[in-house]
Amino acid sequence: MKLIRRKALALFAGLAAAAALPLGAIAQAQDMPAPLDNPGDVKIALVRYLSTGDFFQAYLSGVEAQSKALGVDLRVFDSRQDAALQADMVDQAIALGVDGIIIQHGLTESMKEAAQRAVDAGIKVVAFDVNVENDAIPQIEQSDYLLGKLALEQAIADNGTEWKAGYVYVPGIAPLDRRHVAWEEVKEANPGIVEAAQMGTLDNPIANSNANQARSVLQANPDISVFFAPYDEFAKGVKIAVDEAGLSQDVKIYSADVSTADISAMREPDSAWAATVATNPAVVGEVSVRALAIMLTGGDPGAQVVVPPTLITQDFLNENDIKNMEDLSANMPQFAHADVAMTEWMPLPPR
Amino acid sequence: MSIHPDQTQPDASAASRPARPAPRSSSAIDLAIRYGFLALLLGLVIFFSVFANGFAGPRSAVFIFQSVAITGILALGVTCTLVVGGFDLSIGSVATSSMMLSAYMMVVLEQSAFVAIIACLAMGAFIGLINGLLIVKTKIPDLLATLGMMFLLVGLQRIPTEGRSIAVGMTLPDGSTAEGAFSPLFLSLGRHRFDFMLENLLPAPVIFLIVIGILVWGFLELTRHGRLMYAIGSNERAASLTGTNVNNYKIMAYMISGVLASVGGMLLAARLGRGDIASGTNLLLDAVAAALIGFAVLGAAKPNAFGTAMGALFVGILLQGLTMMNAPYYTQDFIKGFVLVLALIFTFSLSARKAGSH
Numbered sequence: 001m002k003l004i005r006r007k008a009l010a011l012f013a014g015l016a017a018a019a020a021l022p023l024g025a026i027a028q029a030q031d032m033p034a035p036l037d038n039p040g041d042v043k044i045a046l047v048r049y050l051s052t053g054d055f056f057q058a059y060l061s062g063v064e065a066q067s068k069a070l071g072v073d074l075r076v077f078d079s080r081q082d083a084a085l086q087a088d089m090v091d092q093a094i095a096l097g098v099d100g101i102i103i104q105h106g107l108t109e110s111m112k113e114a115a116q117r118a119v120d121a122g123i124k125v126v127a128f129d130v131n132v133e134n135d136a137i138p139q140i141e142q143s144d145y146l147l148g149k150l151a152l153e154q155a156i157a158d159n160g161t162e163w164k165a166g167y168v169y170v171p172g173i174a175p176l177d178r179r180h181v182a183w184e185e186v187k188e189a190n191p192g193i194v195e196a197a198q199m200g201t202l203d204n205p206i207a208n209s210n211a212n213q214a215r216s217v218l219q220a221n222p223d224i225s226v227f228f229a230p231y232d233e234f235a236k237g238v239k240i241a242v243d244e245a246g247l248s249q250d251v252k253i254y255s256a257d258v259s260t261a262d263i264s265a266m267r268e269p270d271s272a273w274a275a276t277v278a279t280n281p282a283v284v285g286e287v288s289v290r291a292l293a294i295m296l297t298g299g300d301p302g303a304q305v306v307v308p309p310t311l312i313t314q315d316f317l318n319e320n321d322i323k324n325m326e327d328l329s330a331n332m333p334q335f336a337h338a339d340v341a342m343t344e345w346m347p348l349p350p351r
Numbered sequence: 352m353s354i355h356p357d358q359t360q361p362d363a364s365a366a367s368r369p370a371r372p373a374p375r376s377s378s379a380i381d382l383a384i385r386y387g388f389l390a391l392l393l394g395l396v397i398f399f400s401v402f403a404n405g406f407a408g409p410r411s412a413v414f415i416f417q418s419v420a421i422t423g424i425l426a427l428g429v430t431c432t433l434v435v436g437g438f439d440l441s442i443g444s445v446a447t448s449s450m451m452l453s454a455y456m457m458v459v460l461e462q463s464a465f466v467a468i469i470a471c472l473a474m475g476a477f478i479g480l481i482n483g484l485l486i487v488k489t490k491i492p493d494l495l496a497t498l499g500m501m502f503l504l505v506g507l508q509r510i511p512t513e514g515r516s517i518a519v520g521m522t523l524p525d526g527s528t529a530e531g532a533f534s535p536l537f538l539s540l541g542r543h544r545f546d547f548m549l550e551n552l553l554p555a556p557v558i559f560l561i562v563i564g565i566l567v568w569g570f571l572e573l574t575r576h577g578r579l580m581y582a583i584g585s586n587e588r589a590a591s592l593t594g595t596n597v598n599n600y601k602i603m604a605y606m607i608s609g610v611l612a613s614v615g616g617m618l619l620a621a622r623l624g625r626g627d628i629a630s631g632t633n634l635l636l637d638a639v640a641a642a643l644i645g646f647a648v649l650g651a652a653k654p655n656a657f658g659t660a661m662g663a664l665f666v667g668i669l670l671q672g673l674t675m676m677n678a679p680y681y682t683q684d685f686i687k688g689f690v691l692v693l694a695l696i697f698t699f700s701l702s703a704r705k706a707g708s709h
Contacts, residue, residue, distance in 0.1 A: 052628050057515050061522075170680060201680045203633045205447075207623055212418035213674045219405045219414065220675035240622065244414070244542075246551070261518030261625050324520045324528065 032070075032345050033297040035099065039071030042100075044292060045093035047077045049086050049105035049130070052204065053233060054259030055281045056104075058325070059128075062285020063102065065349035070293055083110040090114035094121045100292045103127040103137075105174075124295040126305075128288050129175060138295070140288045140305045142279035144175045147256040147309045148182030148230050150277040154311055155226055155254045158274060162192035166217050166227040168200040168210065168234040179230040179256060196221040200234060210237025211244070218245045225251060227272075232257035235273060239265055242272045257281075258312055260324040266314050267322075275313040280329065283307060283338045286349060290341040299343065307338045384650035387697060392665050399672035406675055413552055419667035420556035421446070421615045421622075425638035426645070426659045427567045428611030432493070433642060433654035434571060435604045436584040437486065440497040442612040442638060443631025444504035445478055449616025451508040453537065454517035454626025461531035468537070471613045478504070479609025483602030505630050517626030533624055541621025556618045560660070563611065568656035580604060581653070640691050641666060647697035665690065 035042055046063050050056050060076070067074040077093060079086035087110045093101050094117060101118050103111060108131050115132040118125050125132075128140040169180055187193055197217045203209040210229075214237055218224060227242070229235040235255035242251045248270045255262075258278035266273040284307050291301040310332060316322075320331045329336035337348070400407040425442045432439040449471040456467035478500065485496040513524040521529045544551040545558065571577035582590040583597050591597045615634070620626055644665060645651075645658025669690065670683050 051514070054516060054518070197677055199674060199677075199680070201683070204629045204631075205450075205619065205623065205627045207627065208421075208619060209633070211622070212414075212671070213680075215414045215418070216411075216671045216674035219411050220403060220677075222405065236623070244417075244554070259518070260520045260522070261516070264519055265624075325522070326528075 032347075036070060036072070036293060036297055040073065042070075042072040042296065043075065043096070043098040044072055044100040044102065044289070045075045045077060045096070045098045046102045046104060047079070047086060047089045047093060047106075049079055049081060049083070049107075051078050051080055053206075054261060055232070055257050058259065058281035059104065059285040062280075062282030062287075062349075063289055064285075065282065066286040066289035069347045069349045070289065072293075079106075083107045087111060087114040090118055094118055094123060098123060100124040100126075100296050102288050102292055103130055103132065104288070106130040106132075108133060124292060126288055126292045126295065126301075128284065131174075135303070138291055138301050138303055138305055140284065140291055140307070142175075142281075142284050142307045143309060144178035144256075145182055147277045147279070148179035149185075150309060150311045151230065151254040151256055151275060152182055152186045152228065154275045154277075154313065155228065155252070156186070156190070156193075158252060159226055160192075161190040163225045164194050164196040164221065164223050166214070166221065166224045166238070167195050167198045168214075168227070168229040168231070168238065169198055170200045170202050173202070176231060183228060183230070196224050206233040207236040207240065210234050211240035212237075214238045214241035215244060218242065218247060218251070227251060227253045228255075229253055230256040232259060232262050232276065235276070236262070236265060239271070239273050248272045256309075258325070258328070263317060263322060263324060263328065267317050271314060273314065275311060277309050277311050278335075279307045279309045279338070280325075280335050282325075283336070287338055287341045290346055293346070294341060294343060301341050305341050307340060308334075310335050381650070384652075384697065386649070388644075388647045388661070388665070388694065389649070392661065392668070395665070395668050395672065399668065399675070403672050403675040406672055409549055409552060411671070411675075413554065413557065415664070415667045415671045416557040416560065417554045418671055419641075419663040420554075420560040421618050422634060422637040422641060422666075423560045423660060423663035424563055424615045424618070425612050425634055426641035426663050427563055427656060428608035428615075429638050429642045430645065430654045430656055430659045431567065431571070431580070431604045431607045431611075434577075434580045434584050435601050436587060437493040437601060437604060438497065439482065439605060439608045439612075440494060440635065441478065441482060441500040441504060442608060442615075443633070443635030444501045444508070445475055445609055445612035445631075446616035446619060446634050447627070447629045447631035448478075448504045448508040449475060449613035450620040450623075451512075451517060451626040451628070453617050453620045454533070455511055457533050457537065458517050458519055458521065458529045458531040458626070459511075459523065464534035464537035467534075468617065471617050472610055475609040475611070475613025475616075476606050477609070479606035480602060482609065483605035486605070487598040487601050501635075509628060514628065516628045519625070533621075537617075538621050538624060541618045541623075556622070559614065559618060563614070564656060564660045567607075567611075568660075571656055576600070576603075584653075637666065637687075638663075640687060643691060643698075644694040647694040652698050662694070 077089040079089055086106050101123055111130055111132050115125055115134055115137055119136045125137045126140055127137050170176055199213040199217050201209045218241055227238045229238045232255055235253050238253050242248055251272050252274040253272050254274060255276045258276050287307050291305050294301045322328050322331055425446060428442055429439055452474055453467045453471050456462040456470050482497055482500055485491050486493050519532050523529055540555055543555045545553040547553040579595050580600050583600055587597055641663035642654060642659045644662030645655060648658035648661045651658050666687060669686055
């Protein structure tokens, strides 16, 4: 009897805690270790290299949500693909007296020294998707290799191992380079998979420029049955070209990344976009802030914090009538929250 | 600023005058100047037809037109400002702002296609008016005024959505979900295909390009207003002394440019089905390249609508042909630059020699 009562009490306490969670960010602040016991005085900076596109918007929203849940003061620096400016912005953040910095993308060469200066100034730094060659700086990663690999495994599951492929790739962009490794491996392992054409450009608007190129590729290689476009802006472009060529029944597109716009494109009737593999960029943003918070409190998130990706197929979207990212998170728990960079005291953004 | 190579000829009607009989020795050069670029264009088409699999045929012709339709429309706008001796650097960002505005009107404010189109055209005209006023009233040099406008618009287009791209079902800054959608009528502006010889062959943007091209050509070459604009470009002071209202014509040129850029932006939104945050720099550069290449067509050595259309087509044929031959992406900028330099050589050096030989 006593036992039951205790259980009921615990259950009740759990429920109360759960109900309080969205409101309780401030109430919980006292439970967080120093300096986060007084989070209003903690300043962190997000220094961005890439910001245009759905992925980067969602990443920012994740960073903002987790910062808000912690109660820290977030400053956003956006260099808009200017590598030199991004390095200057790190110095600016140092001058501002921030406690922590998240470096989001960038070039190793330009960021390595700036990151070292921040570390020397006693600032905790984490880096997302850029290798700054520094042992004091943990790497946050969505596993781009796995992203490519899962998409291609699905392509093989759908189409067998004998097909002509169109491939969209721009070398020199770190995440694309890592996804490229998966493509090379799959081609190696399956001699029946032939790369008939390679294309790709980052001219903006990216989808429009790639649509023009893909249209030419499809015209020159009418026997292409699979397009591997491992970046959603690429996939959007290829889909426009496939639709314009009237080939939506004959070509299947496999890509990486996902957004609300991508979901609606995948769910159009007869859409050629068969599957995409993604980590939720908002979750990656949250993980970046959590890793930084762990460092600020003297903890160690590990040298590499990898956020695992999820396969999203057109069939899954249709079966569950998923219309946007919120629906997707609701239907795919592994997409809504990644159990990495977690501690007992860590407050989570409201869902 | 003026980049007319024929500054030395104040006579505005020089443009429409038939070619003077040239001395025998320079007739080869004359031929090269007049038909060199068109011959090159023909050569390219033949080259790609032979070597690029699937290049020859109505379908590729159509998608080459489609790939240049939007930059072509923007380039026609730039041509109008070049004609009056100006330059509009803001067209790329006017186009992307118009793309964002049309998406915003329909997706966020849930307006009809008609309202969205009117709003975009009005925005284009208004920005053109501001550009024109800045240039003629406050005497800011055209490059600087339109450069300022370009930066202003790149920022302005992000303010309503706090930097988010606009897509159906997007999450708004306040956390709610956008309820509106692109109207099918609007999407058809960028996606509808008319039957022409083959079923569903001609995409709507190509029709827009051709119609706008003919209108701008007719306006510049056949009307009194067009000739006066050329006169202003050749010698602003002389035009003003003959009683031309130089300021009004200049403002009009920028308004045409703004409106055409907004049309380009709407076609882009209709093709993509979303409002993409973009600086429009690539659109600007491609459009300017097309207009400058146009100088070389038919030895005009001045901005002209026909040349601009040919210039856009030339770049389109090259890029699509190269893509079909699997040329890597970085060769494309190189080729664009090479063609532009070649065209400028045609225009400036050869026509200077022609002028010198008389």
